[in-house]
Amino acid sequence: MTVKVMLAGCGNMGYAMLSGWLKSGKLRPGETFVIEPNAELRARAKALGSEVGSDAGEIPTGAVVPTLIVLAVKPQVIRDVTAGYQRFGDGRTTFLSIAAGTAMATFEEILGERAPIIRCMPNTPASIGKGMMVTFANERVSDETLAFVADLLSASGEVASINDERLMDAVTAVSGSGPAYIFHFIECLTAAAESAGLPAETAKLLAMQTVYGAASLAAESGENPGVLRQQVTSPNGTTAAALAVLMGEDRLKQLVTEAVEAAKLRSIELGR
Numbered sequence: 001m002t003v004k005v006m007l008a009g010c011g012n013m014g015y016a017m018l019s020g021w022l023k024s025g026k027l028r029p030g031e032t033f034v035i036e037p038n039a040e041l042r043a044r045a046k047a048l049g050s051e052v053g054s055d056a057g058e059i060p061t062g063a064v065v066p067t068l069i070v071l072a073v074k075p076q077v078i079r080d081v082t083a084g085y086q087r088f089g090d091g092r093t094t095f096l097s098i099a100a101g102t103a104m105a106t107f108e109e110i111l112g113e114r115a116p117i118i119r120c121m122p123n124t125p126a127s128i129g130k131g132m133m134v135t136f137a138n139e140r141v142s143d144e145t146l147a148f149v150a151d152l153l154s155a156s157g158e159v160a161s162i163n164d165e166r167l168m169d170a171v172t173a174v175s176g177s178g179p180a181y182i183f184h185f186i187e188c189l190t191a192a193a194e195s196a197g198l199p200a201e202t203a204k205l206l207a208m209q210t211v212y213g214a215a216s217l218a219a220e221s222g223e224n225p226g227v228l229r230q231q232v233t234s235p236n237g238t239t240a241a242a243l244a245v246l247m248g249e250d251r252l253k254q255l256v257t258e259a260v261e262a263a264k265l266r267s268i269e270l271g272r
């Protein structure tokens with residue numbers, strides 16, 4: 001077995017990325033090794049064809065030098081978990097952390113001065129190849145490794161990079177957490193549809209398809225969302241009545257700005 005990618009933590013986000021990589025064929029199952037203490041989640045990873053173990057001690061000894069170790073555990077435990085992989089810090093393996101907040105300097109301190117490290121902020125639509133992945137790499141990551149990682153991540157969706165690590169907290173607040181905001185909007189629109197008299201199933205279908213259709217139109221047309229909004233809004237019509245509620249005193253904009261700011265501050269806190 002030639003393990004290219006080891007994944008520490010195969011919960012919500014780790015599994016989303018792993019399944020994107022395996023389903024797209026970017027990695028063959030035998031090239032992945034998952035370390036996950038939860039037996040159910042281990043079984044789920046094994047079902048994708050990955051080799052699995054319950055802790056770092058189960059990594060096959062000998063010749064296994066993975067190209068990439070993905071750290072996909074909660075920020076609260078990532079320092080301890082990373083310390084368990086110090087032996088791979090000789091420069092041959094690149095580390096990729098997806099943890100919110102945890103700074104590059106923290107990983108450099110734990111893994112030593114030779115380890116190439118990339119911070120990446122993904123999101124869960126990665127599981128169906130529609131994620132947003134943003135990376136920040138330290139200077140030890142070679143161009144060749146950057147290309148390998150970018151190619152791998154491209155199986156999960158769009159990939160962008162930043163050169164200023166401080167922006168990672170804003171990235172986390174927008175695209176990392178962002179799917180939850182949209183899911184909540186779907187919940188709200190579904191509830192509003194039911195309040196307006198629609199049966200539950202119809203309410204759900206209308207809310208979901210409307211968000212899906214609008215996002216797809218915005219992405220595929222390349223048109224400014226403001227222009228697309230105006231195309232829906234007949235003078236003195238129904239949409240104008242609704243937008244007066246959402247846009248009056250910048251209500252929704254204000255709320256979304258506050259939400260993103262709260263997530264950004266929490267990301268900064270998690271890094272302390």
Ligand SMILES: NC(=O)C1=CN([C@@H]2O[C@H](COP(=O)(O)OP(=O)(O)OC[C@H]3O[C@@H](n4cnc5c(N)ncnc54)[C@H](OP(=O)(O)O)[C@@H]3O)[C@@H](O)[C@H]2O)C=CC1
Nearest residue numbers: 008009011012013014035036072073074075098099100122
């Ligand atoms: N969920 C999301 O949408 C996103 C999450 N992230 C980041 O991804 C990381 C993981 O989040 P998420 O997937 O939601 O969390 P989960 O709790 O779903 O997954 C983390 C998994 O890691 C396991 N774990 C704990 N200790 C170890 C260990 N020593 N070795 C290997 N695995 C271990 C946990 O097991 P157990 O529960 O038994 O402890 C759990 O199953 C976080 O740092 C988060 O900030 C980033 C972007 C988006």
Ligand SMILES: O=C(O)[C@@H]1CCC=N1
Nearest residue numbers: 099100172176177178
């Ligand atoms: O909620 C969190 O902290 C993680 C990071 C971004 C999305 N989920």
